Amino acid sequence: MPAYTVHEPAAKTGVPADTSRFAFVRDGFYFWAFLFGPVWMIWRGLWLVTLLYAIFIAAIGTALYFLKIGGGAHFAIVFLIALLVGFEASTLRRWTLRRRGFKEIAAVVGDDLESAERRFFSVWIEGAPAKPMAPAQTPQHTVMMPRSTVPDVVGLFPEPGNPR
Numbered sequence: 001m002p003a004y005t006v007h008e009p010a011a012k013t014g015v016p017a018d019t020s021r022f023a024f025v026r027d028g029f030y031f032w033a034f035l036f037g038p039v040w041m042i043w044r045g046l047w048l049v050t051l052l053y054a055i056f057i058a059a060i061g062t063a064l065y066f067l068k069i070g071g072g073a074h075f076a077i078v079f080l081i082a083l084l085v086g087f088e089a090s091t092l093r094r095w096t097l098r099r100r101g102f103k104e105i106a107a108v109v110g111d112d113l114e115s116a117e118r119r120f121f122s123v124w125i126e127g128a129p130a131k132p133m134a135p136a137q138t139p140q141h142t143v144m145m146p147r148s149t150v151p152d153v154v155g156l157f158p159e160p161g162n163p164r
Contacts (some may be wrong), residue, residue: 003027003109004116005094010101019121023102024113025093034086048099049092057081062080 007023033040060081064074085092094104110116150163 001109001111002116003107004120005104006106006108006112006120007094007097007102008101008105023093023097024108024116024120025090026113027090028081029086031086032090033089033144034082037085040089044093044096046092046096049096053085077127 004024004026007025009018009021009023030040038050038053041053057078060077061074064077070076084106098104100146106120107119110119
């Protein structure tokens with residue numbers, strides 16, 4: 001089941017954020033970012049990432065040309081860069097959202113984007129007080145776990161020192 005991070009846009013003081021502008025970013029490999037990296041970046045509005053990618057590819061191409069690297073090695077390097085873009089596409093989107101003032105408020109799991117949105121907003125609405133709240137007072141629930149509370153332990157036991 002895919003995991004999504006939820007990003008809230010910057011809101012004016014005292015005014016709740018527009019829920020239609022919340023961004024959900026899926027963790028995992030993005031096939032279209034791997035196959036058509038620059039086109040995918042432009043489609044998603046990652047302008048600075050696209051510019052940095054173009055500069056990086058031009059520098060790599062120039063270096064390979066002056067080092068007289070063969071076509072097979074050149075293809076392998078470009079393929080590995082495309083693979084890296086496919087794996088890091090969600091990180092690039094999160095970085096761009098953070099630069100635009102979005103704040104990561106939760107992580108939610110769902111079968112697809114629609115079910116993740118439904119799950120997040122059902123919990124978010126339940127925890128909302130009668131009056132509008134400031135964006136920094138987002139309610140926490142077991143369905144959503146902020147990144148700061150994720151344990152650092154990897155393995156079968158959720159907390160260090162627990163008995164088997």
